[in-house]
Amino acid sequence: MHIYRTHTCAALTEAAVGEKVRIxxxxxxxxxxxxxxxxDLRDHYGLTQCVADSSDASFAxxxxxxxxxxxxITGEVVRRSEDTINTSLPTGHIExxxxxxxxxxxxxxxxxxxxxxxxxxxETRLRYRYLDLRRGxxxxxxxxxxxxxxxxxxxxVDQGFTEFQTPILTASSPEGARDFLVxxxxxxxxxxxxxxxxxxxxxxxxxxGFDRYFQIAPxxxxxxSRADRSPGEFYQxxxxxxxxxxxxxxxxxxxxxxxxxEEFSDKDCGKEWVHIPFAESMLKYGNDKPDLxxxxxxxxxxxxxxxxxxxxxAKNIEKGAVVRAVPGPKCGSRAIADRMNSWAQGEGAxxxxxIIYGEGEARGPVAKALGAEKAEDIxxxxxxxxxxxxxxxxxxxxxxxxxxxxxxxxxGQDQNLIDERVFRFAWIVDFPMFEKDEVTxxxxxxxxxxxxxxxxxxxxxxxxxxxxxxxxxxLVCNGVELSSxxxxxxxxxxxxxxxEIAGYDNKVVDDKFPAMINAFRFGAPPxxxxxxxxxxxxxxxxxxxxxxxxxxxxxxxxxxxxxMAAPSDVDDSALNELHVRRAPVPKKSG
RNA sequence: GGGGGUGUAGCUCAGUUGGUUAGAGCGCUGGCCUGUCACGCCAGAGGCCGCGGGUUCGAGUCCCGUCACUCCCGCCA
Numbered sequence: 120m121h122i123y124r125t126h127t128c129a130a131l132t133e134a135a136v137g138e139k140v141r142i143x144x145x146x147x148x149x150x151x152x153x154x155x156x157x158x159d160l161r162d163h164y165g166l167t168q169c170v171a172d173s174s175d176a177s178f179a180x181x182x183x184x185x186x187x188x189x190x191x192i193t194g195e196v197v198r199r200s201e202d203t204i205n206t207s208l209p210t211g212h213i214e215x216x217x218x219x220x221x222x223x224x225x226x227x228x229x230x231x232x233x234x235x236x237x238x239x240x241x242e243t244r245l246r247y248r249y250l251d252l253r254r255g256x257x258x259x260x261x262x263x264x265x266x267x268x269x270x271x272x273x274x275x276v277d278q279g280f281t282e283f284q285t286p287i288l289t290a291s292s293p294e295g296a297r298d299f300l301v302x303x304x305x306x307x308x309x310x311x312x313x314x315x316x317x318x319x320x321x322x323x324x325x326x327x328g329f330d331r332y333f334q335i336a337p338x339x340x341x342x343x344s345r346a347d348r349s350p351g352e353f354y355q356x357x358x359x360x361x362x363x364x365x366x367x368x369x370x371x372x373x374x375x376x377x378x379x380x381e382e383f384s385d386k387d388c389g390k391e392w393v394h395i396p397f398a399e400s401m402l403k404y405g406n407d408k409p410d411l412x413x414x415x416x417x418x419x420x421x422x423x424x425x426x427x428x429x430x431x432x433a434k435n436i437e438k439g440a441v442v443r444a445v446p447g448p449k450c451g452s453r454a455i456a457d458r459m460n461s462w463a464q465g466e467g468a469x470x471x472x473x474i475i476y477g478e479g480e481a482r483g484p485v486a487k488a489l490g491a492e493k494a495e496d497i498x499x500x501x502x503x504x505x506x507x508x509x510x511x512x513x514x515x516x517x518x519x520x521x522x523x524x525x526x527x528x529x530x531g532q533d534q535n536l537i538d539e540r541v542f543r544f545a546w547i548v549d550f551p552m553f554e555k556d557e558v559t560x561x562x563x564x565x566x567x568x569x570x571x572x573x574x575x576x577x578x579x580x581x582x583x584x585x586x587x588x589x590x591x592x593x594l595v596c597n598g599v600e601l602s603s604x605x606x607x608x609x610x611x612x613x614x615x616x617x618x619e620i621a622g623y624d625n626k627v628v629d630d631k632f633p634a635m636i637n638a639f640r641f642g643a644p645p646x647x648x649x650x651x652x653x654x655x656x657x658x659x660x661x662x663x664x665x666x667x668x669x670x671x672x673x674x675x676x677x678x679x680x681x682x683m684a685a686p687s688d689v690d691d692s693a694l695n696e697l698h699v700r701r702a703p704v705p706k707k708s709g
Numbered sequence: 710g711g712g713g714g715u716g717u718a719g720c721u722c723a724g725u726u727g728g729u730u731a732g733a734g735c736g737c738u739g740g741c742c743u744g745u746c747a748c749g750c751c752a753g754a755g756g757c758c759g760c761g762g763g764u765u766c767g768a769g770u771c772c773c774g775u776c777a778c779u780c781c782c783g784c785c786a
Contacts, residue, residue, distance in 0.1 A: 152742055202744085565786090
């Protein structure tokens with residue numbers, strides 16, 4: 120007999136009755152009746168009830184062993200009597216009569232309760248992550264993640280993609296987020312960077328003549344965390360394809376993503392994934408990652424307020440402001456409207472005007488100043504009914520869109536208008552190539568400097584830079600940005616020109632992107648790709664509100680690994696070897 | 710860097726308008742219990758109420774500061 124186990128804790132059923140077996144695992148729960156004690160033994164696979172009574176030699180030690188101790192139990196599988204069958208357990212028709220009980224590893228008093236469905240505090244969970252991960256839901260989430268990644272690999276290979284590995288120690292690149300740097304021992308004063316994504320490598324893979332690449336790629340960005348953004352590192356399904364247009368990328372990716380969501384979730388994934396131009400998304404949803412489950416849209420009512428009796432808005436419009444209207448279904452009460460107004464103030468806006476529609480008339484100060492006719496125009500445009508409200512964001516276009524967008528989400532949530540049983544996907548397309556920095560007025564790349572401008576060189580030469588669109592797209596699901604991609608700019612002259620518009624001369628391109636700009640001189644295939652976030656996909660499928668729930672050993676919000684105690688101090692000798700010296704930590708002012 | 714929320718037993722949380730000895734469930738220790746499966750019953754241990762200061766006759770509760778965790782803004786090609 121194997122020294123640890125002949126079966127797992129899920130394997131024993133009525134078929135095994137009469138067999139002498141050995142199982143090992145953790146004591147999940149104990150029910151001590153004095154002369155009779157039950158143990159639920161748990162392993163990765165399931166639970167098996169084991170039982171001993173006072174006549175058994177091991178009875179005392181069974182009673183005395185604490186929860187979560189690891190034990191090996193040897194004994195006979197016995198059928199439970201009819202009245203003691205537990206139908207909620209797959210192994211509930213049998214139990215193991217304990218003949219021998221060996222403690223492999225005794226557990227101290229636990230810092231968190233493993234057999235509870237209730238989460239402990241984040242700090243405790245992360246510090247004792249190995250205990251947290253024994254619990255049902257975290258354990259299942261990690262298994263789900265593994266299965267999803269497995270499925271993605273199979274689907275990608277089926278579609279003719281090949282998985283390659285790209286370097287982890289690479290060069291810092293000027294664009295994007297803050298880099299993690301690694302001092303280069305052999306090159307005093309120089310640093311490697313961890314890749315923010317294998318962006319340049321995957322393009323070079325295409326130049327190398329491989330046709331369809333993918334990788335479950337680790338990406339490193341030194342950015343502050345959010346609920347849907349793990350600090351430091353995350354994984355992307357990174358992929359790139361040669362000789363493709365935008366729609367080819369969509370056609371390759373859509374079945375993979377849809378397939379995975381449909382395989383692992385019961386939620387409806389929609390018939391077709393809509394394409395929404397960036398500008399339309401900003402107008403209707405106030406952001407570039409719309410939650411299409413919210414059943415109403417924002418509309419522009421600037422013209423109705425222009426030169427109107429509502430002078431605050433009218434004056435702002437003259438100065439370039441716009442007015443965006445957010446419908447508030449069933450929000451037609453003073454209390455709700457006031458709450459929205461103070462919410463908006465909390466968001467940094469001066470407030471939110473509103474009109475309440477009820478009993479056939481428009482009410483509130485805005486309606487009064489505007490007059491019944493214009494209030495009715497708004498009602499018709501927005502599609503409001505009796506009992507609804509309409510809220511207004513008046514500001515310069517970006518700020519108005521943003522506030523209206525946040526208000527839309529808040530109303531959707533507060534009024535319970537979000538259908539939790541569906542995934543609503545959308546491709547956001549036609550991103551602008553350039554944008555103007557509000558503070559400096561400088562024109563810069565709005566998304567990815569390697570994207571091909573729509574219209575190519577011609578567009579760069581002839582058009583107002585701010586009007587040029589890029590072959591740049593995002594995949595969005597339920598208000599979460601799942602993915603970002605582009606058809607790349609593989610033409611050196613077009614690349615120089617694009618960087619020139621953004622204020623960088625040819626030398627900058629040559630210095631900062633030597634690999635790409637050189638490679639493109641030796642025959643580069645037109646290519647494009649995308650990189651869906653693995654963690655976010657798993658988070659959506661697992662229906663978890665926080666990305667840490669689908670990561671084995673996540674860091675906390677301050678990018679610390681509480682379990683491993685990282686980051687940590689290092690010896691001076693290690694620093695000396697790396698030619699690195701500590702700078703004094705600046706004292707806090709005040 | 711900024712804003713919100715939270716911080717009370719090992720864990721999850723309650724704690725009234727400021728008022729006597731700060732509670733519950735789980736866990737832990739001891740006792741009872743031979744059919745439980747969130748077993749039950751009895752008893753017990755366990756608290757710098759995050760920390761520091763202030764107001765007050767009196768602070769878990771009010772005020773100021775600070776720290777930690779968390780959510781959001783900034784940031785995220």
